Amino acid sequence: MEQYTYDDTPTDEDMLEWLGGLHGGEILTNAAGQPITMPSDYHWRHDLVWVDRQLKAMANTRRFLDHQRLIQPETFGAATVVLAPDPLLERLTTLFTVLVTMFHETNIGQHYRPSPYATSFLWAFGQCEYLHDAGFRQLPAMSHQAAEQVVIDLNQRLEAWYQSMIKPNFAYECGRIRRNSRDNYKRLCELMKALFLCHSRLMVVRVDLGYSECDSPYIDYETARHHREQLCQAFNTHSLFNHLLGYAWKLEWQPKKGFHYHFIFFFDGHQCQEDITKARLINEMWAKAITGGQGHPWNCNLDAEQIYRYNAMGCIDYHDTAKQQGLFKLAKYLTKIDEYAAMLVNGRTFQTSRKPGSQEGPRRGRPRLYQSRPLNSGL
Structure with missing residues (x-):
């Protein structure tokens, strides 16, 4: 299956489309109903706040991926499989894509200071190969064994992220704003x-x-x-x-x-x-x-x-x-x-x-x- 290289310098049009997808398709318009092209930093600010809210919601639910429901044949009767659409997996992919783009793939993040939730998420998922492919490339089909290993790896990273948030240093960072x-x-x-x-x-x-x-x-x-x-x-x-x-x-x-x-x-x-x-x-x-x-x-x-x-x-x-x-x-x-x-x-x-x-x-x-x-x- 053909692959392509991700361009890590999105245009304003790319960001309008992306922001619309993150926020239910809502795009700002003027009084005449025409779309308004916003500067890219406007989108990044909103995305960073949106990511923080999503991470806090995930931390409260502590859900994991179900490999039996996720792993599905690529086509009927095929030997290769794919991971079926799943709300938690899609959320992980989107959060990973936004944070890695801002703080790893580009210098956008130099203008911002990620929350403790975002910092710990990047620690747990920053080197996740599957989410990188899912966010920046077109995922190929894989064997059933490989798919199981992907789900195991994602769940282990989720558990590591959940555990990081009950450690004293995380609580200390969360209390920084209160102390200030x-x-x-x-x-x-x-x-x-x-x-x-x-x-x-x-x-x-x-x-x-x-x-x-x-x-x-x-x-x-x-x-x-x-x-x-x-x-x-x-x-x-x-x-x-x-x-x-x-x-x-x-x-x-x-x-x-x-x-x-x-x-x-x-x-x-x-x-x-x-x-x-x-x-x-x-x-x-x-x-x-x-x-x-x-x-x-x-x-x-x-x-x-x-x-x-x-x-x-x-x-x-x-x-x-x-x-x-x-x-x-x-x-x-x-x-x-x-x-x-x-x-x-x-x-x-x-x-x-x-x-x-x-x-x-x-x-x-x-x-x-x-x-x-x-x-x-x-x-």
């Missing part, structure tokens, strides 16, 4: 506590900085990072940030929204009062000056009293312990690392500004007559 989130929360809490020690009133502004629905598929991480860096550079040059005392940001990725940032700003509350206006002006800077019209921001300070159960927007005095507690509850959300963003980028997904240092000198103004309760006794 805990460390980020501690850093942000320390920043806020330090700011309240130096300043009697803070004005808190929170904005979500993303991209329009039609532009988000085309925004890769490098572009999003460049836009974020431009905004951060403006902290030192633009009058809008004259009284900025500190900030923090978190990167997230969602299938429909793509890459987007959550920002929280701390301004001197004695110098700044109009928090909603401040948030609106920052959003306008993002939408127009920084992203050139591609940006789609959200003003979290607008109607915050009605939207959020624990409102921590606007001005907060050092003695307003109730609103400060709301601020620390908000910090829990802002510092929780996004699992998808952690897979799709190799750079930072969270950062805070520096804490105010001793070089700033003593706090100005009259001494506080009393101290507020600890802002966060858990730290």
